[in-house]
Amino acid sequence: MSKVSLNIIAATCQNMGIGANGTLPWRLKKEMVHFYSMTTKVKDSTKINAVIMGRKTWDSIPGKYRPLNNRVNIVLTRQVDTVKKEAPNDVVVLPGLDEAISYINGQEDIESTWVIGGSFVYKAAMEHPNLYKIYLTEIQKTFKCDTFFPNIDKQLFQLVDEEGIQKDRQTEGDIDYYFRVYKRKVSEEFC
Helix, strand or coil: CCCCCEEEEEEECCCCEEEECCECCCCCHHHHHHHHHHHHCCCCCCCEEEEEEEHHHHHHCCHHHCCCCCEEEEEECCCHHHHHHHCCCCCEEECCHHHHHHHHHCCCCEEEEEECCCHHHHHHHHCCCCEEEEEEEEECCCCCCCEECCCCCCCCEEEECCCCCCCCCEEECCEEEEEEEEEECCCHHHC
């Protein structure tokens, strides 16, 4: 059994949309600060977090922000050799989520692992037994999207309060949103 716990972090609008034409359909500065803080924050200052993303998500990050700093960037793709040639040397390129977990398992300096998109990688993580928590920014507005977040199985995950995560409604411009945390329920067979 792998010691790697996966955390998903995403923002969705009311129709569970996460993107349109390879970009975010909204601009929420505080939400981006939340994303940065969650994916970089470590308890042990000698460690670093990993972010796992699909190739389309990697491609959608503006060049000046790639790779995402202060994090181990792992890109999942079926075209491993092609992406390896294009990506900086410090970016880890692997064919799938299990390979990413195996890689992280072998790294002593990685504290937390964050799955940051897109929909295909989110779906793989949602179906993986190592998924522990889903950090979801729920935007209270509908945007036209072509990429969507998978449904959260309420039989497996429950909404919880977590220290350090704002529970109150957030507002930027004409957009309201909430930071939500869904935690995997403990299976009775493990009790």
